[in-house]
Amino acid sequence: MNLKASLLSFSLIFLMAIQANAQQPENFTQLAQTEQWRALLHINTQKQGSEIESYVDDASFFLAPDGAVNPESELLATISALKEQADTQCKFPARTLFLLENITTLSKDVKPFYCQEYRDWRNKLNTSRVVLVFASAQLNSPSSMYGHTFLRFDPESVEQDSTYLSYALNFGATVPDGDAGFLYAARGLTGGYPGNFAANPYFEKIKEYNRLENRDLWEYKLNLKQDEIDAMLAHIWELQGIDFEYYFFDENCSFRLLELLDVARPGLYLANNFPVTAMPLDTVRVVQDAELIADTHYRPSILTELKVQLAMLTDDENILALALSKDIKVLKKPEFISLPIKQQQIIVDSAYRYLRYQNTFNGRPKETTRRSYLLLRRLSENPSKLSIPIEQPQRPDLGHKTAMLGFSLGQNLDKSFVEVKYRGSYHDLLDPIAGYYQGMSLNMVNVMLRAYEGGDIKLEKAELLDIVSLSTRDSYFSPWSWKANISLEQQWTLDKEVLVTQGSGGGGVSYELLDNTHIFAFATGRLEFNRKLDSFAAVAPGAQVGLLHYWPKSTLLVEAEHYQFLFDQTQRSRVSFQQSIPLGDNDSLRLSADFHRVEGKEQQPVNSFQEFKLEYRHYF
The missing domain is CATH 2.40.160.40 (monomeric porin ompg)
Structure with missing residues (x-):
């Protein structure tokens, strides 16, 4: 995989240029209207004539002056740039792949160009699997009321429990400091914020959603093939630093991810399902309906885990756990010592988890940090680590x-x-x-x-x-x-x-x-x-x-x-x-x-x- 990613911008694009179904130059008009080219320009395939306009709100994404409204003009400008400036391949690797696949004569005029930054980026991701992640709704945050979706990119041979090393791709609004309340809602509803893609380590998203916002995560493994993953990643590279208009209810995080899937597997028309609104949960459903989901995994929030564990305790044991979180001396009380070792472990673990949860939001006071350390030391004395089974609830996309x-x-x-x-x-x-x-x-x-x-x-x-x-x-x-x-x-x-x-x-x-x-x-x-x-x-x-x-x-x-x-x-x-x-x-x-x-x-x-x-x- 590393070798393939390293040479993608250098050799693969030319090997793929000899496809049997390649278009000839005289068919540029027809080629510019294909679903794949329109997907690369973020133009709705259902729009025709004067309705044609890219969702991209950034002139630097286009090579033709009218590229946002004229896909043929942008196609011709891209071909010209590839011939005259070889490093265009580095800025637009997905467009380059598409044009070399579909125009048989183009490979004679385009010289290979080694794209160091793109190669390094692909090597860092080393992606062999893509996962759609749904973060459950959070009513106390206006931007999270309907949930949120983003993509996770897993390297080769990754196991489910080691995905902390994976990368997450998120599309979100860039909100200035101080925007809140009515102003935030008004600008979010009217496209007043720019939206951008950003990639971060997945463990940061786990911290943000699972731990800080107490939101369960649902991870949907997609059945994309390697060439489809490569096409998606090539296009994501093209979108770095590119602005879109962001709207809460239609052109939002979930809608943009559907556009990426339409690039990866042309013919799905996923984004076309949402001409008016794009609720994150509904976008997961259309991905399921398109038979893109191979498997699912439920990642409960720390609050969900804690509540499940507390529900296992009796009323008297809950009283002890709460008291222990406030006073370490409870460990020496007769009512605690008389309990079976297993129940003692659950009570101590519950008190420890509760303290850790509280410390997440109150700045880790010195005294509670000390109690947390003492409880952790007590837990380390147990012969085996406590395992609390959590029953998976019904998937939200099946509601x-x-x-x-x-x-x-x-x-x-x-x-x-x-x-x-x-x-x-x-x-x-x-x-x-x-x-x-x-x-x-x-x-x-x-x-x-x-x-x-x-x-x-x-x-x-x-x-x-x-x-x-x-x-x-x-x-x-x-x-x-x-x-x-x-x-x-x-x-x-x-x-x-x-x-x-x-x-x-x-x-x-x-x-x-x-x-x-x-x-x-x-x-x-x-x-x-x-x-x-x-x-x-x-x-x-x-x-x-x-x-x-x-x-x-x-x-x-x-x-x-x-x-x-x-x-x-x-x-x-x-x-x-x-x-x-x-x-x-x-x-x-x-x-x-x-x-x-x-x-x-x-x-x-x-x-x-x-x-x-x-x-x-x-x-x-």
């Missing part, structure tokens, strides 16, 4: 798809209605849980149209964003749960229903009472623009409590919430019962019953009503 279309029948105030719902992405608390995390809800572009008997049609809701993160608290961990929602929605007043604009959210706590049973409570707030209230822009503090329970074949959500508007005596209360039943991987039924109460000023009537609904959902 339900992220877009959803729903059809409902229901009744509101004794009036029947039908409802059609579309959701662009991603998953809510009641969707089929296989492949997703409990207590996580992330929905964007959620639109509901409702038609009442008699022909009255209304926009029931248009939700831009709806997030719920139920982070479970226990004696070891105390994360905050939170929620946020921005939408247009129909809202009942004392006498009629009106369309309002609102933003709401809150923070609170969540606990797991029993396995798969969560309770939660939020302190909430709401800003509502409603012409029927005393103040058009009205503020309402509120509260919400709820219960979420997962059965193997069903999910129940019970919620109660109350809002009291300031400077207005309007109060709103709602109690909701929802039950979902999966019908398969991508279909489900949902039953819901909502009980509403609206109170106004004194001596005004109270508006109480109920709504019942049966909904069929299809995920695609």
